[in-house]
Amino acid sequence: MAQPMVKAVQVHKSFGRVKVLNxxxxxxxxxxxxxxxxxxxxxxxxxxRCINHLEKIDAGQLFVDGExxxxxxxxxxxxxxxxxAVAEQRKNxxxxxxxxxxxxHMTALENVMEAPVRVRGESRATAREHAVKLLDxxxxxxxxxxxxxxxxxxxxxxxxxxxALAMRPKLMLFDEPTSALDPELVGEVLDVMRSLAEDGMxxxxxxxxxxxxxxxxxxxxxMDGGVVVESGHPRDxxxxxxxxxxxxxxxxxx
Amino acid sequence: MTQAAESVESMPTVxxxxxxxxxxxxxxxxxxxxxxxxxxxxxxxQWDVVFDWFTSDRILAGLxxxxxxxxxxxxxxxxxxxxxxxxxLSDNPLLSGVAWAYIWLFRGTPVFVQLLFWGFISxxxxxxxxxxxxxxxxxxxxANELISPFVAAILGLGLNEAAYMAEIARAGILSVDRxxxxxxxxxxxxxxxxxxxxxxxxxxxxxxxxxxNQAIGMLKTTSLVxxxxxxxxxxxxxLIYSANYQTIPLLITASLWYLLITSVLSVGQFFVExxxxxxxxxxxxxxDRRGSLRRLAARLPGRRP
Numbered sequence: 001m002a003q004p005m006v007k008a009v010q011v012h013k014s015f016g017r018v019k020v021l022n023x024x025x026x027x028x029x030x031x032x033x034x035x036x037x038x039x040x041x042x043x044x045x046x047x048x049r050c051i052n053h054l055e056k057i058d059a060g061q062l063f064v065d066g067e068x069x070x071x072x073x074x075x076x077x078x079x080x081x082x083x084x085a086v087a088e089q090r091k092n093x094x095x096x097x098x099x100x101x102x103x104x105h106m107t108a109l110e111n112v113m114e115a116p117v118r119v120r121g122e123s124r125a126t127a128r129e130h131a132v133k134l135l136d137x138x139x140x141x142x143x144x145x146x147x148x149x150x151x152x153x154x155x156x157x158x159x160x161x162x163x164a165l166a167m168r169p170k171l172m173l174f175d176e177p178t179s180a181l182d183p184e185l186v187g188e189v190l191d192v193m194r195s196l197a198e199d200g201m202x203x204x205x206x207x208x209x210x211x212x213x214x215x216x217x218x219x220x221x222x223m224d225g226g227v228v229v230e231s232g233h234p235r236d237x238x239x240x241x242x243x244x245x246x247x248x249x250x251x252x253x254x
Numbered sequence: 255m256t257q258a259a260e261s262v263e264s265m266p267t268v269x270x271x272x273x274x275x276x277x278x279x280x281x282x283x284x285x286x287x288x289x290x291x292x293x294x295x296x297x298x299x300q301w302d303v304v305f306d307w308f309t310s311d312r313i314l315a316g317l318x319x320x321x322x323x324x325x326x327x328x329x330x331x332x333x334x335x336x337x338x339x340x341x342x343l344s345d346n347p348l349l350s351g352v353a354w355a356y357i358w359l360f361r362g363t364p365v366f367v368q369l370l371f372w373g374f375i376s377x378x379x380x381x382x383x384x385x386x387x388x389x390x391x392x393x394x395x396x397a398n399e400l401i402s403p404f405v406a407a408i409l410g411l412g413l414n415e416a417a418y419m420a421e422i423a424r425a426g427i428l429s430v431d432r433x434x435x436x437x438x439x440x441x442x443x444x445x446x447x448x449x450x451x452x453x454x455x456x457x458x459x460x461x462x463x464x465x466x467n468q469a470i471g472m473l474k475t476t477s478l479v480x481x482x483x484x485x486x487x488x489x490x491x492x493l494i495y496s497a498n499y500q501t502i503p504l505l506i507t508a509s510l511w512y513l514l515i516t517s518v519l520s521v522g523q524f525f526v527e528x529x530x531x532x533x534x535x536x537x538x539x540x541x542d543r544r545g546s547l548r549r550l551a552a553r554l555p556g557r558r559p
Contacts, residue, residue: 054439101431105530115441147533148533
């Protein structure tokens with residue numbers, strides 16, 4: 001089997017005295033879409049944020065494309081990486097947030113161009129050309145000169161997806177990308193994500209959209225209490241769960 | 255029934271009468287008339303003397319020094335204030351502690367006293383030297399020569415201002431949602447780049463209005479520099495009236511200049527604010543430049559927006 005895009009080995013994380021992750025193990029293959037579901041407080045968002053080191057893990061190991069995230073192993077110890085090395089790793093990992101977090105003082109186009117120009121050192125012309133293409137891909141070419149405040153939530157989230165894609169990442173992380181949206185705007189964001197999956201992007205999606213998980217997900221992980229309770233094909237996990245906790249959760253949300 | 259339905263549509267509304275407003279307006283008008291009257295009829299104002307001196311060389315030279323002091327001190331205050339704000343927000347307890355102590359010291363003592371200290375620094379350190387800390391020195395200067403009244407004024411005003419600007423800048427940085435820095439870092443930005451490109455431009459919306467306040471305050475605080483015998487605007491006026499005894503007219507001359515520069519600063523602040531309002535909901539609907547003067551007028555005191 002090819003090297004997994006994401007590999008988590010016994011990942012632990014606490015906030016103060018509260019243990020949030022209690023040894024998470026999972027693997028995501030290249031071109032695979034993994035959906036993480038679970039009740040709130042199960043640690044799924046925290047785990048996602050560990051993958052690009054927005055949260056530091058306390059123990060365990062996290063690999064992205066075979067590379068240890070946030071740490072270097074030297075002499076039997078895990079040495080935390082410097083800020084620049086972490087930033088270097090994050091260039092390859094796109095992230096989409098629940099609350100969009102677009103830069104409000106920049107237009108849609110400038111939002112998408114910012115990181116390629118400032119972080120990758122692309123010329124403005126190249127970055128602009130790519131950004132125009134990406135905004136077109138998410139169906140927003142007509143709105144590229146608008147500021148985030150002038151866009152609907154669904155449009156903002158699609159710009160946020162384009163912004164993450166502009167860095168040409170090999171992995172995309174989605175942190176409840178539709179949870180802050182009005183119900184009628186959820187579909188347009190999911191459509192963009194679906195076509196991204198069809199293009200072969202490796203995606204880890206924390207979501208409450210069971211329909212999306214079932215249709216688009218190649219695998220589903222159910223987390224509860226900071227551990228992976230159950231994982232497998234969406235049909236198995238979401239339709240015929242083996243664990244009582246999974247079944248109880250699904251009966252509440254479906 | 256039909257008659258009632260018809261009249262509902264055509265019934266005019268009558269605005270409520272507000273006699274209180276008319277009474278208040280009348281009282282204010284009388285008071286204003288009295289004020290104007292005394293300005294015009296009280297000959298001791300000596301408006302001719304006020305305007306004779308208004309554009310005199312000595313007053314203009316003083317004005318130039320006042321503006322110079324204001325600009326340089328504010329620049330020192332803003333730059334050092336930003337550094338102190340970032341230090342205070344640092345995870346390093348030594349850095350944030352030092353910044354806290356600086357603010358505590360410089361905000362906790364009168365700026366007047368600080369100016370005196372800088373003016374008398376040679377009593378504390380007669381010679382200032384450049385060299386390796388605790389090691390050999392390369393060169394040294396007489397403090398009296400190095401710290402002229404101008405340098406003492408800049409140090410006193412600028413270092414004091416930095417303490418206030420630090421708190422203003424910190425408030426601005428804290429006002430930006432944490433998700434902004436996170437989104438920037440997730441895109442591979444270092445914290446420095448995220449601060450410069452993403453956080454600070456947004457923080458400026460909160461930082462600019464109080465900074466305008468500080469600049470106006472600074473313009474007037476420079477008058478304290480008279481204590482260092484540095485002939486800025488007020489001290490220039492004092493020197494003139496101590497010779498010709500036209501005390502009141504010359505104080506008015508100086509005051510008019512302060513008022514004029516303050517007005518210019520307020521207009522400047524409006525344009526800086528508009529620049530940093532980029533993308534905010536308020537500016538989103540009105541991006542044309544022509545409307546700006548009208549909006550400025552609407553913001554002047556006494557007008558309703």
